[in-house]
Amino acid sequence: QSVLTQPPSVSAAPGQKVTISCSGNTSNIKNNYVSWYQQLPGTAPKLLIYENNQRPSRIPDRFSGSKSGTSATLGITGLQTGDEADYYCGTWDSSLSGVVFGGGTKLTVL
């Protein structure tokens, strides 16, 4: 299975806030940057957050990232139906000498 652990699914109502967790270990998250990606149905992933908490200029500030120890979190406020997608965390794993991803979290906006 995936090196990083994410919940398979989360849900919330429009306008509400949701958080998605990403759990790893000292070989990956604790000592390396974390990125987050959004994958809308049938499309390629898109970068949302890089270097734990940085947003590309095109990404609205409704999206935020944080990291503490061996876990990272993606936060989304003011949920919109257009936010329904799969979300993936990714980081470098020093033991594997490669990039590892979480298994993905499906966000449903009820």
Place this chain on the structure above:
Amino acid sequence: QVQLVQSGAEVKKPGASVKVSCKASGYTFTSYDINWVRQATGQGLEWMGWMNPNSGNTGYALKFQGRVTMTRDTSITTAYMELSSLTSEDTAVYYCARAPYTGSEETFDPWGQGTLVIVSS
């Protein structure tokens, strides 16, 4: 704008090889690594490796070492990923992605549109 455009879908028989291309535009091709990530239907993302278009240096995920080759042609700003000894387990969408930030090997932006590779007898 920065863009990565990949080649079209492929159907291959078990044991064959596939070569996917990734045409870069809108930036200096040799300045940023290109990574390859694949995704089986309904599954998550799986990193395959990286290539430095300037030097040609590569790094492959352990799972694919010996079976994957990443190359480039700087004259046409195109990166390639070739995967050999295909099995049905290799049926997936293959993405190329640029790594725009030095020291942030896990950051990929943008991604190509994806290339579907189907392995079937």
